[in-house]
Amino acid sequence: MFIDIHTHVDQYEREDLDGLLERARVARVGCIVAAGTTIASSEKCVELSRIHRSILAGVGVHPQDLPGELGQSDLDSIDRLAADPGVVAMSEVGLDFQADSPDRALQERALRSQLEIARAHRLPVVFHMRESTADTLRVLRDARVGGLGGAAHYFQGSWEEAKSVIDLGFKVSLARPLLRLPDLQDVARRLPLSGIVLETDSYPQYFKSKRERWTEPRDVPVIAARLAELKEVAVDEVEAQTTSNALVMFGPRAGAVRRAISGEREA
C-alpha cells in the first residue's frame, strides 16, 4: 500500500470526499494525511481523521495563511490539536518568501513557535519552503528538530538542497512535478530511495475544467511509477520502500498510519 503523506483533502466538498477516498483505496493508497493550513482547517483535518479511517491529520498554520503574529491563544489551540491521536505531523508549517507573503521575521517567529509544539508532542515536521530554502533549513537546524523527522514537502529543489534536507534528518517528499521536471528527475535518480516519501498535495483544482483531471491521492502510484523508471527498479520496490520510509518518518505516530493502511483503524 501507498501513503500520501501530504494533502489538503479537507478542502473538498463533503459529497466529493467519499468518491476521492474510494478512488484512492482502489489505487492502493491506504493512508492520506490531511494537512491544516490554518487553525480552523487543522481542526477540520482532525475531525476528518475521526470520521474516515484512511485519513490522518497534520496541524499547523501555513506561512501564507498567517493572519499576523500567532498569539498565545492560537498556539494553545495548535498545542491542543497536536495532542489528538489522529494527528501524525506538524504540517503545514514553513517559510514562503514570495513577494506577496507576510513579513519574513513574523513567519520565522510563527515557524519557531510551532516547532516547539512539534517538539513537545514529538511530532515529525512536514514543511513548506518556497524561495526560502536556506532560511527554512537554518531555522530547522537551529531549532534542532531533525531528530523529530519529517519531510520537505513538494520538493522541487536542487541536489545540494535535497542532500541538506536528508543530512538534517528529513525525507524528500516528491509529488507530480517529478513527472515533468528534468532537473527534479536528475535529483531523484541520485537520491537514495531510503530518503524519499510520496505525496500529492491534493486540493480542489477548480481552475481545471475537467474534474477527472484534478490531482488526487490516487495519483501517488503514478508518481511511484515514474520514480521506479528513474531508479530502474520495480514499482513494487518503490511502493514498499517509500511506505516503510513514511512509517519511519512518522516515528511515535506510525502506529495509527499502520492501522490505517491495514484497514484496522477505528474511525
Ligand SMILES: [Zn+2]
Ligand atoms: Zn500543502
